[in-house]
Amino acid sequence: MVKICCIGAGYVGGPTMAVIALKCPSVEVAVVDIWDKRIAAWNSDQLPIYEPGLDDVVKQCRGKNLFFSTDVKKHVKEADIVFVSVNTPTKTTGLGAGKAADLTYWESAARMIADVSESSKVVVEKSTVPVKTAEAIEKILSHNSKGIKFQILSNPEFLAEGTAIQDLFNPDRVLIGGRETPEGQEAIQALKDVYAQWVSEDRIITTNLWSAELSKLAANAFLAQRISSVNAMSALCEATGANVSQVSHAIGKDTRIGPKFLNTSVGFGGSCFQKDILNLVYICECNGLPEVAEYWRQVVKINDYQKSRFVNRVVASMFNTVSTKKIAILGFAFKKDTGDTRETPAIDVCKGLLVDKAELSIYDPQVTQDQIQRDLTLRKFDWDHPIHLQPVNPTSCFNVDQVKVVRDAYEATKGAHGICILTEWDEFKSLDYNKIYENMQKPAFIFDGRYVIDADKLREIGFIVFSIGKPLDAWLKDMPAVV
Numbered sequence: 100m101v102k103i104c105c106i107g108a109g110y111v112g113g114p115t116m117a118v119i120a121l122k123c124p125s126v127e128v129a130v131v132d133i134w135d136k137r138i139a140a141w142n143s144d145q146l147p148i149y150e151p152g153l154d155d156v157v158k159q160c161r162g163k164n165l166f167f168s169t170d171v172k173k174h175v176k177e178a179d180i181v182f183v184s185v186n187t188p189t190k191t192t193g194l195g196a197g198k199a200a201d202l203t204y205w206e207s208a209a210r211m212i213a214d215v216s217e218s219s220k221v222v223v224e225k226s227t228v229p230v231k232t233a234e235a236i237e238k239i240l241s242h243n244s245k246g247i248k249f250q251i252l253s254n255p256e257f258l259a260e261g262t263a264i265q266d267l268f269n270p271d272r273v274l275i276g277g278r279e280t281p282e283g284q285e286a287i288q289a290l291k292d293v294y295a296q297w298v299s300e301d302r303i304i305t306t307n308l309w310s311a312e313l314s315k316l317a318a319n320a321f322l323a324q325r326i327s328s329v330n331a332m333s334a335l336c337e338a339t340g341a342n343v344s345q346v347s348h349a350i351g352k353d354t355r356i357g358p359k360f361l362n363t364s365v366g367f368g369g370s371c372f373q374k375d376i377l378n379l380v381y382i383c384e385c386n387g388l389p390e391v392a393e394y395w396r397q398v399v400k401i402n403d404y405q406k407s408r409f410v411n412r413v414v415a416s417m418f419n420t421v422s423t424k425k426i427a428i429l430g431f432a433f434k435k436d437t438g439d440t441r442e443t444p445a446i447d448v449c450k451g452l453l454v455d456k457a458e459l460s461i462y463d464p465q466v467t468q469d470q471i472q473r474d475l476t477l478r479k480f481d482w483d484h485p486i487h488l489q490p491v492n493p494t495s496c497f498n499v500d501q502v503k504v505v506r507d508a509y510e511a512t513k514g515a516h517g518i519c520i521l522t523e524w525d526e527f528k529s530l531d532y533n534k535i536y537e538n539m540q541k542p543a544f545i546f547d548g549r550y551v552i553d554a555d556k557l558r559e560i561g562f563i564v565f566s567i568g569k570p571l572d573a574w575l576k577d578m579p580a581v582v
């Protein structure tokens with residue numbers, strides 16, 4: 100029986116391994132982590148991450164050929180294939196701070212593999228890493244004194260949160276990069292055999308190591324670039340009276356452009372787009388390519404611009420101040436169908452409003468009060484360190500009394516001057532906006548950062564509506580977009 104061990108039981112390690120276990124009953128899969136509470140949650144009825152369909156997959160295999168454990172060394176030692184799916188956040192200090200990937204967790208995992216292994220293994224980079232990381236990992240692994248041979252593969256993950264199970268069941272492609280030696284090709288074949296249990300051959304792409312590593316960074320950069328492009332257009336639409344949805348629809352009909360990833364928003368979030376682009380920028384700079392670095396940096400700059408543009412709209416519309424005004428924040432996760440808040444645009448929008456002394460009443464169906472409070476006090480880039488490794492930041496940009504986390508949208512909006520919709524949860528589409536309007540201060544404002552509401556209907560009710568990239572209300576027309 101082939102034994103697989105995955106180091107890192109997070110958003111990628113957990114779902115990916117659960118699906119491998121489900122699709123390959125003859126493979127034994129152990130997912131290991133140093134974070135004991137997370138492993139305990141994987142072994143309970145309350146899984147540590149919210150992902151549609153995940154419970155079902157885990158229930159079918161856990162205890163049969165899928166195991167979650169904190170005994171990292173034992174499972175690594177026994178495995179034939181070791182996936183490494185630890186976090187690779189942006190460095191917060193030292194060389195490359197604010198851009199380069201922090202490979203501390205990866206390096207410590209590699210050293211541990213070298214220390215405990217007693218037999219040859221295939222080591223798979225599942226985490227997103229800078230191009231050429233495999234070279235460094237090879238050096239660490241080959242410095243064991245036991246003569247054990249390791250083959251490194253790059254097998255980046257392309258799942259998106261909220262649709263992870265669907266993406267894993269039916270991936271657009273599986274990418275495997277390896278050394279172009281007979282041993283490297285043998286390792287590629289061993290991993291191919293695993294995926295081939297449910298993914299058709301034509302969707303399994305094999306490349307050299309560096310192409311696979313770079314393709315992952317490139318894919319995220321291209322996806323994020325589309326969002327920044329459409330968000331840049333949204334600003335121009337507001338200035339000219341064009342409607343960004345109509346523009347997206349019109350350009351997306353061109354088969355060379357395609358319709359996906361053209362939804363304008365308050366900004367992209369998530370643990371990876373910004374991190375991976377900044378990492379790409381750093382790699383370009385290190386390779387003496389400042390123009391290329393600047394090109395990609397602009398994608399992040401537009402994203403920051405979109406978030407601050409949104410905050411400025413809110414403040415400018417509400418008579419240039421939100422001081423002591425109650426603002427309801429509907430949605431805090433970085434997208435619907437996940438409880439993940441890493442790099443969610445809600446953090447920057449909330450911080451912007453708090454600096455202007457707003458009083459926030461926040462509701463998200465999947466994010467806990469603890470998580471929201473922690474996110475609003477964290478320093479930038481510390482968000483991607485697992486909670487048990489997060490540094491504590493004693494200074495905060497707001498007073499705790501300014502933020503309340505509540506249990507539903509009606510409570511959040513009661514007595515509020517304005518509403519900001521920051522995540523596109525389906526339930527926000529079917530709220531009773533007549534009731535909400537009655538219970539708000541007047542004039543009642545709504546700022547839709549996600550195209551959740553029917554703006555015309557809400558205007559009929561009496562709301563002053565701002566919907567990103569859409570023709571502006573008469574009220575908003577003369578307000579400056581950026582204060």
Ligand SMILES: NC(=O)C1=CN([C@@H]2O[C@H](COP(=O)(O)OP(=O)(O)OC[C@H]3O[C@@H](n4cnc5c(N)ncnc54)[C@H](O)[C@@H]3O)[C@@H](O)[C@H]2O)C=CC1
Pocket residue numbers: 106107108109110111112131132133134137171184185186187204205207208225226227228256257258259260370371483484485
């Ligand atoms: N979140 C996502 O949707 C996607 C993430 N990725 C990439 O996958 C990697 C992992 O991402 P996530 O799963 O979101 O991270 P995560 O933070 O949810 O999980 C990483 C886990 O690794 C554990 N860990 C760290 N060092 C360890 C060690 N030495 N031994 C054992 N466990 C250790 C941490 O405790 C944590 O539970 C990152 O490189 C990310 O860029 C790639 C595609 C999608």
Ligand SMILES: O=C(O)[C@H]1O[C@H](OP(=O)(O)OP(=O)(O)OC[C@H]2O[C@@H](n3ccc(=O)[nH]c3=O)[C@H](O)[C@@H]2O)[C@H](O)[C@@H](O)[C@@H]1O
Pocket residue numbers: 227256257258259260261319322326359360361362363364365366367368369370371372433434
């Ligand atoms: O490397 C990763 O971590 C993953 O990053 C993204 O997945 P994810 O961040 O989970 O979710 P997306 O659906 O890509 O959304 C990212 C952000 O962009 C925003 N978005 C997305 C699409 C769009 O048209 N407009 C838009 O603003 C979303 O609301 C969200 O805030 C990629 O889609 C995955 O392929 C990749 O594996």
